Every structure is written in structure tokens, then in C-alpha cells.
Amino acid sequence: MRAYQDMVFSTAARLAGNDAQAEDVAQEVFIKAYENFDHLRLSATAGGWLKTVATNLSLNYLTRYRNRWRLFSESETVPDVALPDGALDSLNEEEQRAALEEALRRLPPHQRVPLVLYHFEDMSYEDIAAKLDISLAKVKTDIRRGRAALAPMLRLRGIGGVA
């Protein structure tokens, strides 16, 4: 469990955008792992299994609130996730990554979830649309808006090779 708990928690936290909910999801993931211990003990793909279960359980959790974030998705303005000018340059590399992580967390769910699935889970636009049961056009639009919201963070030194 110790070998995988950070990976499982990270997956859930980036999708849920909330540490308390991510901890609940991670707990559920490891209980399921315990129930399948005989199978996982000898499996070379236990990490992949845990990541998939963490992703699915996080999405299940978010599905409960889907109507809520669908409702706001059209009217919501792009959140201001950037730090004030000048503040970025004063951060060290670790702080800059923390700032990007925080900016990702502050994205609205309808932008953050497809963005995380695309960039962290390497899912295609089509797979994301199928997984979230939304149109392909909406997936592309939401991801593009999410990227635009995070774009100011790329000015940070040491992130993404942008000076």
C-alpha cells in the first residue's frame, strides 16, 4: 500500500480537486485492492489496476455532481488562476510547481477533469468524451479553455522549459 498510496491519492486529488474527497476515494481504492488481494498479489500490473480504479471511483464521485457542474459550465467565466505579475519570478522551482498544481486544482471541474484525463491519464479526446458521456466538441472546448486558464503559469521559470 505504501508503494502506491501517493500515486492513488494524486490521481484522485487531481480529478476531484479536493483533498478530503481524494482521501475518501483512495481509501475505497485500497479496500477494493484488499478484496482482490489474491489476484493483485501476483499481478505485475497492480499499479495500473489501482490507477484505473482510482480514476473510475473519482469519476463516479464526480458524476454525482455532474448536473451541478454542467449547469455552471456554460456561464462560468475562466477563473483567474495566475499569480500577480512579479510574484511568479520570486518563486523557487518547487513553489512554482506547487503554484501550477494549485492553479489546476482551482479550475472548474468541467475543465479540470478532461484536462487531467488528457494530460495525466493519456486518454484521447474521444475516450474522454465517451468516459464522461459528453460530446467531443465540448471535451475539446473545455480542455482548450482549461489550458488557456493555465497558460499564464507557463511563464514560470523551470516549468515546461519556458524561461
Add this chain to the structure above:
Amino acid sequence: MSDEIDREESLDRELEARLGQALRTLPQRRAPATLESRVLDALARRAPVAWWRRSFAEWPAAARVAFGVTSTVLVVLTVLAAAAANANLGSFGAFHALSTPVVHDASVFFVIARTLGVSLAPILSSVWVLGFLIASAALYAALFGLAIAGYRTLYLNADPEVRS
């Protein structure tokens, strides 16, 4: 116009590449220190539950078979006893002579059922009886379905914050 679209797509692709690279440099989040103890506590809470306190589907196979056999035997014995008592009810005195409460109750049921059957047989045709049975089954199934739908709608899909 076309140049503008091409330029926009090019910027999108560049942003996608840069952001993808930036996100990949993010380290994994550290799981809370409480996670491991929470999981172990949750598993410990499950462990002490004895098998007979879990759902029937989780019982050991031998226990399920034994339960089924015992239940069947008890039902058969009760029905046979009641039928035997009913057959011996030639006189009202014999009826009162029955001392075992279970046999007594079962025999009363048989007497009532037989009396009703004999009385209603000339009145009700087999079509009516069949229709009644089908309607009863349909109503029971509808009620069962309604209960499942209600459970799923009101409990399973309920907001967890409300549920808790």
C-alpha cells in the same frame, strides 16, 4: 482568414505541448499520513463480522445448503403434520384433542381453506381463480419494482452529504 485559423491552431498545439510537459514535471501528491490508518481501520471494522451476520450470499456453501435442507424439512414436516391432523378431523372432539399449538394452528388453516374451497368452487370458475392469481402476482411484482426504484432513487443516488 485561413492564415489566422492556422496560426490559432499552431498556438493551440504549442500550448498543449508546453502545458503537457509542465504537468508531467509535477511530482505526485503526498498521501495524507492518516490514509493508511483509515484503510486499516476500515478493514478491521469489517473483519469481526461473523459469517452468519453477513448477507446470505456471503455464507459458506455448506451453511447455505444446510440452511436450505433444514428449512425444507421443517416446511415438509409442518405440512405433513397439518395434513395428517386435517385428515383425522372427523369429529369436533378430535379437533380439540390436538394439543400441539403449531399443528393446531396449521390444521385450523387447512380446515378454513378447505371450507372456503368447497364453498367457492361452484361460484368461481377456474378462469377467475387464474386471473386473480395473475393479478396478485402482477401487483406483487409492481410493488417490488417500485420498492427497488425508490431505493435506487432515494438512497443509492442520493447526495452523499445528505446521506451522511
